[in-house]
């Protein structure tokens with residue numbers, strides 16, 4: 627049985643042909659799927675014979691809501707969804723002035739083992755399918771009753787470690803008979819897999835790219851992010867420059883401020899040296915503390931000082947608004963808690 631949220635419009639037309647229907651029925655089906663319908667009987671312009679065939683041969687996988695946290699202060703909501711094989715993924719819904727945004731996960735777990743992150747603590751379980759990533763959007767709209775206009779792929783997982791499904795996910799949501807989402811409304815965040823950054827800038831020049839930088843030199847970055855041992859800064863930064871030159875798009879560098887580690891004046895001086903002259907923007911994140919990592923946040927006051935230093939050096943920077951500060955803010959925390967609870971019950 628095929629999960630229809632995994633199929634492109636052309637593949638849905640092929641499915642209609644397989645069912646003995648003309649291709650345009652596949653286009654109609656595609657339209658219904660992206661209107662959020664999951665019951666074939668509600669797809670009122672499809673003939674009965676096709677509806678019956680779909681009930682036998684296809685499915686639309688909704689995710690099972692396992693937990694939900696809602697901020698009382700800013701409308702942020704965090705969801706823990708169950709996958710059919712028993713794994714769980716986190717999705718965050720955020721309200722911004724320019725529209726609603728969801729932050730989706732691309733993998734169950736992560737193999738990158740960044741020192742500050744709850745998602746990588748137990749390693750990678752598996753890649754998500756494009757349909758499971760799309761379901762995070764569709765089911766969050768169902769749960770909140772609100773439309774989402776922007777998607778950031780910044781939840782659990784390294785999207786470029788699951789490139790085929792991430793590209794399929796973007797292509798499907800971009801199709802005009804479905805969600806018709808502009809490429810510019812997607813942001814994909816990577817920890818710095820250099821060869822994939824190069825491929826991505828060729829294939830998706832309109833999609834925004836964010837790079838988790840978090841340190842201005844190799845020694846510190848390798849200690850925080852093991853990926854840096856494979857792709858050190860003298861490879862990563864030129865790949866980022868090449869992305870901006872090829873696409874004409876500004877790249878975002880994520881920099882989580884960790885007290886005494888990467889927030890000293892010396893570190894910020896190195897950061898300025900590294901990024902000066904690049905078409906970029908630095909997103910400073912007061913670290914969300916995860917007790918398992920033992921790392922401490924620099925706090926908002928220091929984050930503002932760092933922002934001023936960067937701006938004075940001509941590098942645009944913002945301090946990320948602390949969304950949902952009254953709920954488990956760090957990515958992966960909800961999933962980690964659920965895992966720990968399940969383990970303690972074993």
Ligand code: SF4
Nearest residue numbers: 736738740743746783
């Ligand atoms: S920060 Fe991202 S890449 Fe690093 S371990 Fe966490 S999910 Fe993986």
